[in-house]
Amino acid sequence: MSNFDELKPRAWTVSALCRAVADSLDAQFNPVAVRGEISGFSRAASGHCYFSIKDDTGQIRCAMFRRAASLMGFSPRDGELVEVRGRLGVYEARGDLQLVVESMERAGQGALFEQFLRLKAKLEAEGLFDPIHKRALPEQPRAIGVVTSLGAAAWHDVMTALQRRVPHIPVLMAPALVQGAGAAATLVQALQNMYALTAEDNPLAPPVDVILLVRGGGSMEDLWSFNDENLARVIAQSPVPVVCGVGHETDFTIADFVADVRAPTPTAAAEMAAADRGVALQALSDQENRLNRGLLRQQDRHAQRLDSVATRLGVGLARQQDRQSQRLAAVAARLSRPQAVLGQHAQWLDRLASRLQSGVQSQLTGGVHRLERLHDRLGFNRGQQLAQRAQGLERAALRLSSVDPHRVLDRGYAWLSDENGHALTKAAQFQPGQSVQATLADGEVPLLVKG
Structure with a gap:
């Protein structure tokens, strides 16, 4: 045998080499925990999950079988930072390095959740969550305040819902960061700015009667600014009811527990804050019908009383008349006596006839006058009541009209928005060549920013 034959490596079968590599990996690494970002997550009909864990320079294929997947307390999403535990091996059918995941949790969630529970217990012990402090929402707020990020989807969702349900109610917005370092401080400042607009004498009348604190969904880290202790205490000090709509229906933050009302989503928060305009109009119509029916019933009662008096x-x-006729008959009987008696009573009969005629006429005249007074009083009362009801309806209509946003546009103001329909309220938002839409009282005008 030559030296070359001695140096020749052993020839493995593919499956044997895969098993050998798998055994080596198992002995050196398993069990293993890996932190990274989810990529390409999918769940098969069988319930098994397949995805990759990656960082800036590498990735590992992962498989999580149905039993382990059923124990997860959340739904993984692409881009989410997680920590997985499992066993590293080789998928022999493809020769791929594969991590069989046995458990998964959001990265850092354990420590954050412990902080959340400690703060929740502390504030609950102080009574900040006590139902006795929860206030009912106003049925028809004069103005609605919103605290969120100006560029967030939550702001668009809230405005869409409010424009659909109560376009006549003014909406005031206090912008704030809703994620990242310093977000909690900006939320506190935005709420305090909004509190100033709840006063009856605030310069942006009408006053704000309810405040919406909203943000879209995200991981526990994304929503962490709403678990700030200082923010919770500021919410508890609100002079008006606060509706907290942060995250999705399954997300809970400290702000949810302190607020007067917790909404599952930002859109739901908007719907809770203001009843549909159609409901209010229907209630007004029902009230008008009840008033009309009441007036008709009162008119019928007065008419019956008038008929009874006339009867x-x-x-x-x-x-x-019967009594007078009887007296006349008696007189006639006496007149049938001899001529001497007739002469004696002739003058008395004339006086009696005159008094009878005068009395009957007086009775008739008095009765007619009483009927006329009753009729006039009935007409006056009915007119007064109708006028009062009409004034009430007119005042209600004026109140609805006074908060119509189009009246602001009629005074020469305009609403500026970009191509996506987002409001433009600051000069820094405009760029040369940018297309801008101006909404006026009678229509829309496209504009172009020149400089």
Whole structure:
């Protein structure tokens, strides 16, 4: 045998080499924990999950079988930073390095969750979550305040819902950061700025009657600024009810527990804060119908009373006439006596006839006057009531009209927005060559920024 044959490496079968590599990996690394970003996550019909864990320079294929996947307390998403534990091996069918994941949690969630529970217990012990402090939301707020990021989807969702349900109610916005370092401090400042607009004498009348604190969904780290202790105490000091709509329905923050009302989403927060305009209009219509029915019932009662009085007067006059007729008959009987008696009573008969005629006429005249007074009083009362109801309806209509946003546009103001419909409120938002949409009282005008 030559020296070359001695140096020739052993020839492995593919499957044997894969098993040998897998055994080596198992002996040197397993069990293993890896932190990285999820990429290409998918869940098969069988319930098994397949994805990759990556960082800036590398990635590892992962498989998580149905039993382990069913124990996860959240739904993984691409781009989410997680920590997985499992066993490193080789998938022999492809010869790929593969990590079989046995458990997964959001990176750092354990420590954050412990902080969350400690703060929650502390504030709960102080009574900040006590239901006795929760206030009911106003049925028809004069103005609605919103605290969120100006560029966030939550702001667009809230405005869409409010424009659909209550376009006549003014909406005031206090911008703040909703994620990252310093976000909690900007949320505190934005809330305090909004509190100043709740006063009856604030310069941006009408005053804000309810505040929406909103943000879209995200990981626990993304929502962490809403678990700030200082923010919780500022929410508890709000002079008006606060609706907290942070994250998705399954997300909970300290702000949710302190707020007067917790909404599952920003859109739900907007819907809770203001009843649909159609509901208010229907209630107003129902009130008008009830008033009309009440007036008709009152008119019918007065008409019945008038008929009853007229009937009593008629009966009284008939009885009076009967009595006078009886007296006349008695007089006639006496007149049938001899001529001497006739002469003796002739003058008395004339006086009696005159008094009878005068009395009947007086009774008739008095009855007619009483009927006329009753009729006039009925008409006056009905007119007064109708006028009062009409004034009430007119005041309600004026209140609705006074908060119509189009009246602001009628005074020469305009609403500026970019191509995506986002509001433009600062000069820094404009760029040369930018297309801008101006909404006026009678329509929209496209504009171009020149400089």
